[in-house]
Amino acid sequence: MKVSAVITLKKDVLDPQGKVIQQALNGMGFKNIDEVRQGKYFEIDVQENDPKKANEIIEEICKKLLANLVIENYKIIETQ
Amino acid sequence: MKVSAVITLKKDVLDPQGKVIQQALNGMGFKNIDEVRQGKYFEIDVQENDPKKANEIIEEICKKLLANLVIENYKIIETQ
Numbered sequence: 001m002k003v004s005a006v007i008t009l010k011k012d013v014l015d016p017q018g019k020v021i022q023q024a025l026n027g028m029g030f031k032n033i034d035e036v037r038q039g040k041y042f043e044i045d046v047q048e049n050d051p052k053k054a055n056e057i058i059e060e061i062c063k064k065l066l067a068n069l070v071i072e073n074y075k076i077i078e079t080q
Numbered sequence: 081m082k083v084s085a086v087i088t089l090k091k092d093v094l095d096p097q098g099k100v101i102q103q104a105l106n107g108m109g110f111k112n113i114d115e116v117r118q119g120k121y122f123e124i125d126v127q128e129n130d131p132k133k134a135n136e137i138i139e140e141i142c143k144k145l146l147a148n149l150v151i152e153n154y155k156i157i158e159t160q
Contacts, residue, residue: 041119
């Protein structure tokens with residue numbers, strides 16, 4: 001199964017990269033953008049046919065490797 | 081509205097970063113991972129209450145700034 005997960009900075013953590021993108025957009029004429037926050041996206045192909053088990057594996061991977069839980073959150077967004 | 085978009089490398093484009101993550105997972109004991117591909121995730125807060133119009137703005141932003149359409153695809157995954 002392919003499982004998609006996103007890792008985002010927690011709400012209270014500053015995101016300078018997102019801020020720069022927002023300023024760039026403003027300079028390009030997109031004046032109606034309030035905020036941009038950037039995160040990471042992972043598409044993981046796991047040998048597991050049970051969606052629940054696949055999600056559990058990906059959750060473990062997020063906790064152990066992909067996300068820094070002090071400043072980041074993870075979310076599984078799609079399983080197919 | 082908050083619109084979430086992901087930018088991923090096209091299928092035929094090598095993803096060395098994803099490959100390294102897969103190898104790291106393998107070394108950590110996750111033997112059943114076939115492939116990992118990494119992408120970028122953006123959460124954009126736009127001053128627009130019509131979901132359709134908000135999506136159009138984000139699509140334009142993806143095309144003009146966030147994605148390199150030669151090697152990357154973009155996808156709007158959530159509007160809220």
